[in-house]
Amino acid sequence: MSVGPQPVSDPVWFKSSYSGGNATECVEAAFIPFGVLVRDSKEPQGHEVAISANAWRLFVCSIRAIASK
Numbered sequence: 001m002s003v004g005p006q007p008v009s010d011p012v013w014f015k016s017s018y019s020g021g022n023a024t025e026c027v028e029a030a031f032i033p034f035g036v037l038v039r040d041s042k043e044p045q046g047h048e049v050a051i052s053a054n055a056w057r058l059f060v061c062s063i064r065a066i067a068s069k
Helices: 051-067
Strands: 027-032 035-040 048-052
Touching: 035 051, 048 051
Parallel strands: none
Antiparallel strands: 027 035, 035 048
């Protein structure tokens, strides 16, 4: 007996703690098994960008390096 695709629960979206009170300029992210989804918070039903786990890790490391200067 083979196992077919299993249902995946909806992603849990979050906003950066750096977003502040201005809700007009914010992105949301959601962790998924193979990486991260990113979307515009103003259009939650719009397009999502899927980013691999490795690319996300490089992005976060780069931002941390810039922020620590």
